[in-house]
Amino acid sequence: MKTNVGGIDRILRIAxxxxxxxxxxxxxxxxxxxxxxxxxxxxxxRTCPLYSLLGMNTCPMDKGGAR
Structure with a gap:
């Protein structure tokens, strides 16, 4: 699955x-x-199925391309 949960979002979800x-x-x-x-x-x-369905992504974009 593709990563779609970013840094602050991830910390808040865990907390x-x-x-x-x-x-x-x-x-x-x-x-x-x-x-x-x-x-x-x-x-x-770092993956949220609901974000995938809604086309959302809170991960910052890599400068070098794909992860």
Missing amino acids: VGVILIALTLMGTIGAWGWLGLILLATGIF
């Missing part, structure tokens, strides 16, 4: 994903907090 999972484990929020797994996975793998 919010970890926070949601932690809040769910502590019982502060309900089962919806497990959606943090999706954010965590897309941040780690």
Whole structure:
């Protein structure tokens, strides 16, 4: 899959994903907090299927060409 999640987007996804999972484990929020797994996975793998469907990309362009 092509990388389409850039630096700041990636950091935010990982941070919010970890926070949601932690809040769910502590019982502060309900089962919806497990959606943090999706954010965590897309941040780690730098690929978001929804971005692909919408034609979005937050990765900076390489000056040397393709990655």
